[in-house]
Amino acid sequence: MNVNNLKPTLDEEKQQELMAKYDREFTYRKLTGLFGKIVFVIAVIWSLWQIYTATFGLKPPTIQRGVHVGFALVLIYLLYPFRTSDRSNKVKWYDFIFLVASILVVGYHVINFEDLLFRAGAYTQTDMVISIIAVILVIEATRRVAGPVLITVSGVFLLYAFFGNIIPGYLSHAGYSLHRIATYAWISTESILGIPMMVSSTFIFLFLLFATYLKMTGIGDWLTELALAIAGHSTGGPAKAAIVASATQGTISGSSVANTVGTGSVTIPLMKSIGYRSEFAGAVEAAASTGGQLMPPVMGAAAFIMTEFTELPYATIALAACIPAILYFTGIFIMVHLEAKKNGLEGLPKSQLPKVKDLLRKKWFLGIPIIVIVWLLVKGFTPMRAALGGIGSSLIIGFINAYIDENQTFGLKEVIKGLEEGARSALPVVMACASAGIIVGVVTLTGLGIKLSHGIVLLSKGNIYLTMFLTMIASIILGMGMPTTANYIVQATIAAPALIKVGVPVIAAHLFVFYFGIVADITPPVALAAFAGSGIAGSNPFKTGVEASKLAFAAYLVPYIFATSPVLVLVDANPITVIIALATALIGMFGIAGGVSGYFLRPSSAWERLVLFGSGLMLVNPSYITSGIGLILLGTIYVLQRSSKRKSA
Incomplete structure (x- = not known):
């Protein structure tokens, strides 16, 4: 088996089917003809709008965020069916109703921007009706793209805001009218259009676009080949290469399932070819791919939201995350090495592998976009400017690579296609931020955050370890059905303050909930990344999840260590x-x-x-x-x- 010209064992269509099986965001329609062109145009315009506002100046908050939500709603109602079982690839009549309503509620917000600003707190009946429609549209769009768990949680919080007066105990409050709840949720900048949407509408979108261009320019394939060249010949080499490749690619992709399928279609068959058990091969890829979100500099979308909740510079958060991330991947690397030693598994012959020297000599420049984005972040540029720099450098490198390598295609057509794919990849993040914003809004409106964090401290009797344990369980449970971004937002609002109350430093508290929200993807019984890995490996899904949890043991231990000894996150160090x-x-x-x-x-x-x-x-x-x-x-x-x-x- 020669891997010098490595190709995935799954074609693009099979990868899409596998991702759709385990991740709701990949269950979209494959539109062709007129509707396919409409989606293409809307997505490209959205990406250009984001680049334009980032370059020449952001619009007022409600317009910037409202338009951002509007683009996402329109695309979701065109692309995502009412039921995941619907494979007709046809836009239904009721989807047009949702689509037109989306345009109306966002248009109302933009057209009446100044009037809404001046009558803040004295909203009309029309404002209320528009707001109710907007909340319904957001909840339904979130259900289509992220599943039922997040909207169920959002719904419970909305009910709490309305019926707070009949809830006994210290969680009770006076209760708010439908008018107040609806207008607060949509018109204010404290809920749907709050901090999560601010981050999504500025730099998260740009980083997702950056990640799209990295894939299209061949940088992802180069990183995988480089990982194989570095580690493929050592004991258990393909598994170690999978860890290196997933760490480098996962930090940018931000999706555990997508990274597992994309990288795993290459690495899992290689692992099996030298004797690794199917369950173990799938678990290695799932654990490594999930950990990609923990690896600086990009760390998935939630890390950018962390900058707003903690009021810390992004560079500080990325640096603080370095040692825990190193420990996470070191733990997996050692486990793989010991498993290979225990079973006498050797690496691949060097003759079958690409050479590090050749890869660096011929394609060293492919690493420039990543270096550019890291350099800009370290130099203190805003994440938005850093993302723009990353996009620009990746386009230049894409053109250079296509000119040098006759097997690589990258031109104006690919640039425009990247604008579409970048917009598509943003849809689940936007709706996660919107629905999580509803939760944050209710927490702010009712004072629930203070009550819940106080309740966690009371329940744990102020014991730091019991507080951390309760927070861990809540994070993992929520993470099993919610996107990482939404899970972090909820936990940062409710659980992180409890950790801070018992003496955990701010950055350590937020990284704590961030970690456990992510490892939910490899924690049975709902280990989505592990299930995706098992689909490629042909293994038992549950056993693969158990193996992945064992491999990722560091993710379950290290947060406790850095929360109690914060030198690992560079606090007082x-x-x-x-x-x-x-x-x-x-x-x-x-x-x-x-x-x-x-x-x-x-x-x-x-x-x-x-x-x-x-x-x-x-x-x-x-x-x-x-x-x-x-x-x-x-x-x-x-x-x-x-x-x-x-x-x-």
């Missing part, structure tokens, strides 16, 4: 403490992985596994005393196993 904390934590990953996998230098006994796991935890915790004890325990197991291995040899 200096270079020496950071270096020591990172070094001991990386060593600790070997102990934890050995304990989880049951293999270190050789198969481990039950007591050895327990000591390995415990020593690893002590080393990950950045304390000199615990790290010292952990190092002694880990060293003891190393000496014992090395000695017994020599005797058996």
